[in-house]
Amino acid sequence: MSTGRLVIVTGKGGVGKTTVAAALAAAAAEEGQRALLLEIARPGRLASVLGTSPLESEPREIRSNLSAAELDEELCIRSLIQKLVPIRMLSERLLSSRSFQVLCAAIPGILEAALLNRVRQYVERTTAGVPDFDLVVLDAPASGHSVPLLAAPRSLANLSLLGPLAETLRRTDQLMNDPARTAVAVVAIPEDWAVAEARELRGALAELQIPLLPPILNRVWPRRFTQNEERALNAAREDDSIDPSLLLAGDLFRFHRLQAQEAARQLKQDAGERPLELPLLFGEGMALSDLVPLQVLLRSLVIHA
Amino acid sequence: MLDDLLDGTRVVVLLGAGGVGKTTTASALAVAAAQRGLRVVVLTVDPAARLKDALELPDEPGTLHRVPLPDDATGTLDAILLDAKGLFDNLVRRLSGGSTLATAILENPIYRNVAGAFAGSDSYMALEQLLEIAEDDRFDLVVVDTPPATHALELFDAPDRILALLESNALDYLSEPLRLVGAATGRIAQGILTTLVVALERMTGMHLMRDISQLATDFATIAPAFRQRAEAIRDLLHGEETRFVLVSAPEPHIAPELLTFAHQVDQAGIPIDSVILNRVFDLAYLGSAGDLPLDPEPKTNRKPAGWSAGLARKLVQCNRDLEMVEDEQRRWISELRDGMQAVGTHPEARLWMELPTLTPAPTTLRGVQAIAARLGHPDPQNQESGL
Numbered sequence: 001m002s003t004g005r006l007v008i009v010t011g012k013g014g015v016g017k018t019t020v021a022a023a024l025a026a027a028a029a030e031e032g033q034r035a036l037l038l039e040i041a042r043p044g045r046l047a048s049v050l051g052t053s054p055l056e057s058e059p060r061e062i063r064s065n066l067s068a069a070e071l072d073e074e075l076c077i078r079s080l081i082q083k084l085v086p087i088r089m090l091s092e093r094l095l096s097s098r099s100f101q102v103l104c105a106a107i108p109g110i111l112e113a114a115l116l117n118r119v120r121q122y123v124e125r126t127t128a129g130v131p132d133f134d135l136v137v138l139d140a141p142a143s144g145h146s147v148p149l150l151a152a153p154r155s156l157a158n159l160s161l162l163g164p165l166a167e168t169l170r171r172t173d174q175l176m177n178d179p180a181r182t183a184v185a186v187v188a189i190p191e192d193w194a195v196a197e198a199r200e201l202r203g204a205l206a207e208l209q210i211p212l213l214p215p216i217l218n219r220v221w222p223r224r225f226t227q228n229e230e231r232a233l234n235a236a237r238e239d240d241s242i243d244p245s246l247l248l249a250g251d252l253f254r255f256h257r258l259q260a261q262e263a264a265r266q267l268k269q270d271a272g273e274r275p276l277e278l279p280l281l282f283g284e285g286m287a288l289s290d291l292v293p294l295q296v297l298l299r300s301l302v303i304h305a
Numbered sequence: 306m307l308d309d310l311l312d313g314t315r316v317v318v319l320l321g322a323g324g325v326g327k328t329t330t331a332s333a334l335a336v337a338a339a340q341r342g343l344r345v346v347v348l349t350v351d352p353a354a355r356l357k358d359a360l361e362l363p364d365e366p367g368t369l370h371r372v373p374l375p376d377d378a379t380g381t382l383d384a385i386l387l388d389a390k391g392l393f394d395n396l397v398r399r400l401s402g403g404s405t406l407a408t409a410i411l412e413n414p415i416y417r418n419v420a421g422a423f424a425g426s427d428s429y430m431a432l433e434q435l436l437e438i439a440e441d442d443r444f445d446l447v448v449v450d451t452p453p454a455t456h457a458l459e460l461f462d463a464p465d466r467i468l469a470l471l472e473s474n475a476l477d478y479l480s481e482p483l484r485l486v487g488a489a490t491g492r493i494a495q496g497i498l499t500t501l502v503v504a505l506e507r508m509t510g511m512h513l514m515r516d517i518s519q520l521a522t523d524f525a526t527i528a529p530a531f532r533q534r535a536e537a538i539r540d541l542l543h544g545e546e547t548r549f550v551l552v553s554a555p556e557p558h559i560a561p562e563l564l565t566f567a568h569q570v571d572q573a574g575i576p577i578d579s580v581i582l583n584r585v586f587d588l589a590y591l592g593s594a595g596d597l598p599l600d601p602e603p604k605t606n607r608k609p610a611g612w613s614a615g616l617a618r619k620l621v622q623c624n625r626d627l628e629m630v631e632d633e634q635r636r637w638i639s640e641l642r643d644g645m646q647a648v649g650t651h652p653e654a655r656l657w658m659e660l661p662t663l664t665p666a667p668t669t670l671r672g673v674q675a676i677a678a679r680l681g682h683p684d685p686q687n688q689e690s691g692l
Contacts, residue, residue: 014324014559142323144351144452192668193355194324224623229616230600236612242620248592249624255597255664282626 003181004036004131006123006138007213008150011187012197013142016218020187020278021139029065033134036122037068040115040141059122059133067133069122076114079121084165112152113169120172123181143201150176150184151208179211187216188275190256190263199270215267215275221256222279230254307681310579310656311338311446314548315439316541318449319581320570321552322562326583327351329667329676330552330660331450332359332384336372336677338446339380346383346438349450350431350460356450360384361670367391375674383444389430396433400530406523413520429463432538439541458573464539468532548578555585555637564644571648579656580645582638586630590661597664 009021018039025035036059057075059067082091125132140146153173175182184205188198198215205212225233233250236242260277267275310317319331328349335347346369349356357364360372367388374382394411401407431449438447451460541547551570553563570577638659646652660679667676 012324013322014554144354191666193358193666196358197355224619225616228611229613229619232612232616234599241612244592245588246620246624248588249627250620251597251599252591252627252664253623254599258600259665282629 003124003126004122004133004136005180006119006136006175006182008138008140008182008184009187010140010146010184010201011143011216012189012194015187015189015194016278017142017187018139020185020216020218021137023278024185025066025068025135025137028135028137029063032065034065034132035067035135035137036133037066037137037139038119038122039068039070039139040073071115071118073111073115076118077111080114080117080168083168110152110156112149113156113172115149116153116172116176117168120175123175143197146201147204147208150205150210154208177209177211183211183213185213185216187218188263188267189219190217190221190260195263195266198267202270212271214273215271216278217260217263217267217275218278219280220260220277221253223257224253225250306656306658307334307337308341310548310550311341311343313546314446315546316435316447316449317548317550318451318542319550319552320451320566320575320577322559322566325552325554325559327552328355328359328450329673330550330581330583331448332356332673333660333667333676333680334550335382335384335446335448336374336378336674337681338448339374339382340378340677340681342379343445344381344443345446345448346385346444347448347450348385348387348431348434348438350387351450351452354386356384357386358668359670359673362386372670380445385434385438387431387434392430392434396430396531396534397527400527400534406526410520410523410527413523429467429535431460432463432542433534436534436538436541458569461542461573461575464535464542467535468539543574549575550579550581551577552581552583553641554583555634555641557633557637563641564648567645567648577645577649577655579658580641582641582657582659584662585638585659586627586634587661588627588631591664594663 007024009017009024011017021037021039025037028035039055055068055070057069057072059069061067078095081095082088084091119136119138122133123131123136141149153169153176156169186198186202186205188194202212202215233242233247233254237247264275264277317334319327319334321327328351331347331349335345339345347356347360354366356362360370362370362372362384364386366386369383369385372382372384374380397410398407401410431451435447435449438444549570551563551567553559567577642657645655649655658680660676663672663675665672667673
C-alpha cells in the first residue's frame, strides 16, 4: 500500500520549530508534492506564519498543494474511541461520561497516543488508492514534551493492552519506527542550551528507534569576513585604528560565526553528519514569503528524506 | 524596581513562551533576591530542566541544592527540580498517615502510571511542591520557572481541576466501573451496559480496569485530605503574596505571541504584575561589556593581512544590519508596551523591566549572576514603571 511520509519537527522552545515545519511543507509543495502541515492545537503561531485565518481540525488548502490543520486533543480522543467502539450510541455515551474522562486521564499517554493516531490517519489517508498527502509535517511540542508524545504508543503497548486499541497502538508505533515513512527533524540554534537539548533529544529518540533526519541548525549568522580580513581586523584592534562601534559589529558577526561552527561540530559528533544550516534572516518578519531562503535549503532534505 | 516586585511577596511565578529565557530570568531573579538578604528557593517545573545547567546543579530531582552565591550575598539560594512521582508518593504517605492504606495505593500495579497522569498531576504536583516550600519557614521566597506558555496555563488550572474531580462522583464511579452508564434498568439498558463494559475491558485490559477501580476506592479515603491541600494551593495562587511575571523577548519569532498569551493569562484570572523583556539587543551595552572571545589569529598562509576598502564596506554593512535589529526591536517594544496597556485592570501599576542581550548567552552561574546584577540595578532608562 502506498502511503505518504511523515516528518516531525521538534527542538527546544524558541528555536524556530514552527518556521522550519512551515518551510519544510512549503518546500515540498513547491516540488509538486501535496503537503499537509499539522499543528497540535495550542493557541499556535502556524496560522500567523502562514498568513491565514485560524486553522481548523479539517485540513484546508491554504495555497497550491499546501494544506494545514490543527490537531485538537478532544477530537483526537473522540475519533479514537469512535473507531474502537463503532456503535455510535455507546461511544457517545462513553465520551460524555465524566468517569470515562477521568479514566482517560488515568491511562498514561492515551492523549498522546490519540494525537499520533490521528496523525497516522492523515498519513495513511488515500483516495482511490492514491495518498491524499505525500508529506505530512507535524509541528511538535518543545523537547521536554516531545519525547513523551512520541513514546506514547510504545509505553501504552507495554501495559499489555488487548484488542483493537492494542492493534491501533501497534500500527501507530510501527509508523513511528518506519524509516521509509517517518523521520524526526530536531531543530537547534547555535546556543549552548539549544544544542545540548537537541543532543539529549536525539539520544532519547534514537533509543526509541525513531528515525532521525540530519539535525537542523537554525538562525546561523552569515559569514561576513575572509580569514585574511579577520587578521586585518585583529591588527586594527591592536593599534586602535578603527571605530569601536564598527569593530564591535564585526566582532559580533565573527563571534556568532564561531558559535555556529562549534554548534555544528557538536551536532555532527552525535549525528555523524553535518547539520543542515539555515541562515538568520536580518530585518525580516515572519511570513511565508520570508521563508524562501529556508525553502531552497530544505528542498534537498525533502527530496532525499 | 526589583524591590517593588519582592515587597510582601512570597511566591513569584514566571510565565512565557519557550525560548524567551524564563529559566535564566528565574535564576537571576532568585540570585538577586538572595543577594538582598532573602532566603530563596527556585523551582523548575519544565521537564527539559535547563535550570540545572544555569545553576550548575546535579541531576537529582526532588532535592534542594544549595547554590553558591558571591560573598556579598546576605541571603541564601536553594534550587530544586520537580520530581512529580516522588512528591506524589510522599503526599500519599503523609495524607494516609503512613498506614497500610498508603502501601496499598503505592503498590497498586498502575499507581506508577496513574501518579504521573492523575488529572494532569505533573502540574498539580508542581503546585504541591510550591506549597510545601511556601509553607516552610526556613524560606522567604519561592521563584517558579514554568514550562512554556500554554502548559503554564494548565498549571494554574490544576487545583480547580483536581477539586472538580474530587467533588464529582468520578472516584465513586471508577471504583465501580459498572456504574459508568448510570443506574441502568431494563433489558436494553442492561445489554448496552454489558457491551460497554466488554468494550472497556477490550480497550484497557481487564486488569487495568480492576486496578483502577481498586486504586479509586483507596484513593477516595484520602480524598478529603487531598482536597484541603488543593484548596490551600488555590488560596496561595490567588493570594496577595503571589506575583506573576510575564517574560518575553523582543524578537520577531517571539514578540507577536506575547500579547495573545498575555490576554489568555488575563482571561484565566491571573494578574500580570510585571513584565520582564529579556534579550533586548543593545549595541551600547554590548560595547561596554568587554571584548568577545574570538579566535585571536585565524590560520592562513595567504598574503599578510591588510586593510581594504572592501573590508570597511563590510563592517559598515554589519553595523547597519545590527542597528536595524535594534530599531526593529524598539518598534516591537513600544508596540508591546502599548498592547499591554489593554491587558488587565491596572496596567499602570505593572512593572516593566528590560534586560540586555548578553553575548555569549548567560548559560552558567556566572552569566546568571551578571543578569542578576543587571536586574538589581537597572539603568535609569528602565526605572520608570508601567507607562
